Amino acid sequence: MAKSDASASRSPVAGYFVGVGFLILASVFLLGKSSVEIPLTEQPPVRAEQIMPGAFRVALADPPMVNIGTYDQRCNDCHGLFENTRPEYRELTQHTNIILDHGINDGCLNCHDKGDREKLTLRGGGTVGFDQVAQLCAQCHGPIYRDWQKGSHGKTIGYWDTDLGEATKLTCSQCHDPHSPSFKPMPPLPGPHTLRMGKHYADHGDLVDDKNPLQRWRLDEHAESDSAEQGGDH
Amino acid sequence: MQLPIMTNTTNEDGCPTRQYASRPGMTRRSFLRRGTAATGAVAAIAASLSPLRELADTDEFTVANFIQKHYKEMDGQDMAKALERISAQVEKRYDIRPNIRDIKPMDGVEFVYALNLTRCIGCRKCVHACVAENNQSRSPEIQYIRVLEMPRGTNDIEQGNHHYQRATVPSEDHYYMPIQCHQCASPPCVKVCPVEATWQEPDGITVIDYDWCIGCRYCEAACPYWARRFNFSKPSIPNDKINPNMSYLSNRPRSKGVMEKCTFCLHRTREGKMPACLEVCPTGARKFGNILDPDSDVRKILESKRVFVLKQDLGTLPRFFYYFDERDPINEKVPTGTPSGGDA
Numbered sequence: 001m002a003k004s005d006a007s008a009s010r011s012p013v014a015g016y017f018v019g020v021g022f023l024i025l026a027s028v029f030l031l032g033k034s035s036v037e038i039p040l041t042e043q044p045p046v047r048a049e050q051i052m053p054g055a056f057r058v059a060l061a062d063p064p065m066v067n068i069g070t071y072d073q074r075c076n077d078c079h080g081l082f083e084n085t086r087p088e089y090r091e092l093t094q095h096t097n098i099i100l101d102h103g104i105n106d107g108c109l110n111c112h113d114k115g116d117r118e119k120l121t122l123r124g125g126g127t128v129g130f131d132q133v134a135q136l137c138a139q140c141h142g143p144i145y146r147d148w149q150k151g152s153h154g155k156t157i158g159y160w161d162t163d164l165g166e167a168t169k170l171t172c173s174q175c176h177d178p179h180s181p182s183f184k185p186m187p188p189l190p191g192p193h194t195l196r197m198g199k200h201y202a203d204h205g206d207l208v209d210d211k212n213p214l215q216r217w218r219l220d221e222h223a224e225s226d227s228a229e230q231g232g233d234h
Numbered sequence: 235m236q237l238p239i240m241t242n243t244t245n246e247d248g249c250p251t252r253q254y255a256s257r258p259g260m261t262r263r264s265f266l267r268r269g270t271a272a273t274g275a276v277a278a279i280a281a282s283l284s285p286l287r288e289l290a291d292t293d294e295f296t297v298a299n300f301i302q303k304h305y306k307e308m309d310g311q312d313m314a315k316a317l318e319r320i321s322a323q324v325e326k327r328y329d330i331r332p333n334i335r336d337i338k339p340m341d342g343v344e345f346v347y348a349l350n351l352t353r354c355i356g357c358r359k360c361v362h363a364c365v366a367e368n369n370q371s372r373s374p375e376i377q378y379i380r381v382l383e384m385p386r387g388t389n390d391i392e393q394g395n396h397h398y399q400r401a402t403v404p405s406e407d408h409y410y411m412p413i414q415c416h417q418c419a420s421p422p423c424v425k426v427c428p429v430e431a432t433w434q435e436p437d438g439i440t441v442i443d444y445d446w447c448i449g450c451r452y453c454e455a456a457c458p459y460w461a462r463r464f465n466f467s468k469p470s471i472p473n474d475k476i477n478p479n480m481s482y483l484s485n486r487p488r489s490k491g492v493m494e495k496c497t498f499c500l501h502r503t504r505e506g507k508m509p510a511c512l513e514v515c516p517t518g519a520r521k522f523g524n525i526l527d528p529d530s531d532v533r534k535i536l537e538s539k540r541v542f543v544l545k546q547d548l549g550t551l552p553r554f555f556y557y558f559d560e561r562d563p564i565n566e567k568v569p570t571g572t573p574s575g576g577d578a
Contacts (some may be wrong), residue, residue, distance in 0.1 A: 022274025
């Protein structure tokens, strides 16, 4: 029996199969796609202005220039002409773009100086310029001001090594809108664009899988089950 | 059936064959059979090596690259040659002449990063500023910074989700924890590298010699902070997106099959500038500086804030610190209730 097995394994047909098999393999290697195609979807583009470095917003300089109508004007160009005798708490007829949402601080003249509109008023008397806004904010936001002075709050850009270049410590109003100081929610930029394993991360429904090459078979499965459900309805 | 030692016989087709006991089976038929198999095998081997032809199409594999020394063994002349080769490569591939140099660490400087978790809103601007600064591959996109969306009330990072997609951030019942390379003082990734392609520099930055890396990904497995990235395919960067300000150890273009990681933007920070992720952060949650300088922001933060590091028990001694403010204005708005996943 053993001898007949051996002679069978030496049968000429088997040898041809091996050779032809190798040739088929060779042709597959040669004619097939040489590089692996990674089936990733297009990443949503991130525009350059979405990742601009520097200050979050443009703060008023000292002296402040305000755009009224069509061109920039100094505050006192209008406010210096006459003394405003109208009550402080009223519907504004100018500066209507300003929405005041600053907690219990709801009066213009809590911060703006009544006499000189190009200055900010301090509670204990005296005024500071708009570039010294931190001194004004510090009167209510003491702990934050302390953190800002120590560098744990706020943003310092430019050079960390002041021997090599200038460090710019941004002031309050370069991040916060003084009239509405809390940070507003913003849309996040796109997340990681990687292969995603499993479904546990998905709290936005099954469709999140369409970005996942490893889960594509599930899409077919969903399509089949959807069509099956539709068929069942009829 | 027993055959004599040497005999003339006929096979089953009636063809006369001569069979030798010493070389059994060497008939015309068996010769063709073996010949076919051998030819096929050679062809298959040649074909299976055919992907190597692709190497010739790219400019990634050159003799100069192959015989280049390890970064630490290169002298000034070797480095000048290597930089010239890389410049020419970048110019050929991206049509832009880079300003590439080898920037050495500064004396008396140890970099430390601090991140204020109270302020981070999870907008991912840092992620993409980093991609733009460091010439990461755009397709597939490689991101060094991973922003975890964490349920409030826990610091178990296993509960974090970095794939969050929301109309707006922050979500009221989450906080956000960006993770990037922690530049550990005792880096596990360096210990496992079999070829010493990655090491820690005197200023605390762990770097990779991309020309020395063999792509075994041991370091990726060893890193407890998921900070290392692998180029599974050839990085693709549009020509107009290339940042020409490059250094040998940080953001020069990588090739397929090598690891890469955050280097605290050493081409910026070793010249005194802030890293790109800090510059773009809209809330100022990111703080960077020299911990050896008593007047630096990070030194004051480490002295005055309650900072913590991630996975402290691993003994990796990260140079990346997280802290919370004493008052949390965002959290104060949230009504008290189940911290996470209570009835979700």
